[in-house]
Amino acid sequence: MQIHNYEKMWLVAALVLIVAIIATITYGTVGLGIAMVDDTEDTVDPGALEEEDGFDDPGVTQVGENEYDVHVIAYQFGYDPGDEVNGEIQIPEDSEVNFYVTSRDVIHSFSLVGTNVNTMVVPGEVAAITAEFDEPERYGIICNEYCGPQHHDMEGIVAVVPEEDFHLFTLEDVEAPDEVELGDDATFDVTVSSDHYDERTTTATFEAENETTGEEVEVEEELTFDGHDTAETTFTVDTDDFGTGDFDWTVTVEDEIESGSVAVLEELEEDE
Numbered sequence: 001m002q003i004h005n006y007e008k009m010w011l012v013a014a015l016v017l018i019v020a021i022i023a024t025i026t027y028g029t030v031g032l033g034i035a036m037v038d039d040t041e042d043t044v045d046p047g048a049l050e051e052e053d054g055f056d057d058p059g060v061t062q063v064g065e066n067e068y069d070v071h072v073i074a075y076q077f078g079y080d081p082g083d084e085v086n087g088e089i090q091i092p093e094d095s096e097v098n099f100y101v102t103s104r105d106v107i108h109s110f111s112l113v114g115t116n117v118n119t120m121v122v123p124g125e126v127a128a129i130t131a132e133f134d135e136p137e138r139y140g141i142i143c144n145e146y147c148g149p150q151h152h153d154m155e156g157i158v159a160v161v162p163e164e165d166f167h168l169f170t171l172e173d174v175e176a177p178d179e180v181e182l183g184d185d186a187t188f189d190v191t192v193s194s195d196h197y198d199e200r201t202t203t204a205t206f207e208a209e210n211e212t213t214g215e216e217v218e219v220e221e222e223l224t225f226d227g228h229d230t231a232e233t234t235f236t237v238d239t240d241d242f243g244t245g246d247f248d249w250t251v252t253v254e255d256e257i258e259s260g261s262v263a264v265l266e267e268l269e270e271d272e
């Protein structure tokens, strides 16, 4: 049988196209390493997320040298963490990040603009998605599912920050008195947590100044954490040195600050 040369050419061209299409699809699904969102994650109770592992304390946790878990709760109308109210999600450069996102009310989505992180967020389900971040950069989080009247306000930030600016220490609590009697110690109980997976140290700084007498005190305390851990320390101000009047205090851990003021009184009024 005689096949015309033109026909041969077109046959070959068609075959090449078919192979190219299959290769492209194969590369897109397998070669790029894009994982589809699947249903292998556990289900959660959207009404009791405070009892679910990870969602009881949403945010960033270090799980390996360059690996981080980020638990996010989507709600009407924002992300915890990730939005203006709950603070942006900070992760370090050159990290692999596992996002676990769920909703406590209706269907939302969690989409990082400019990346392939884009998943529907269904109450009761945990959407798990892993992404790598190399360079410092800020990514917007948006909700792609219409979820109510303020759907368009649902937005947030994932900030990839330089390694040296990154830490996972949280100033959880400062228990401070409102007033103390002259001669008594004013004590400040400070609780700090670490979400790093390995042993770390950080410094808690206490500063106080009496505006009337100009008396100042500054104390630093080193805190050591053995992995995911909390540490406590107590700062004490001798009010005999400080005299009566109000004094302002601040406690600083990395970029986290708590402050307040204490009234030093000649005599505490008895509570009736």
Ligand code: CUA
Binding pocket: 075, 077, 107, 108, 109, 143, 144, 145, 146, 147, 148, 151, 152, 154
């Ligand atoms: Cu949430 Cu739209």
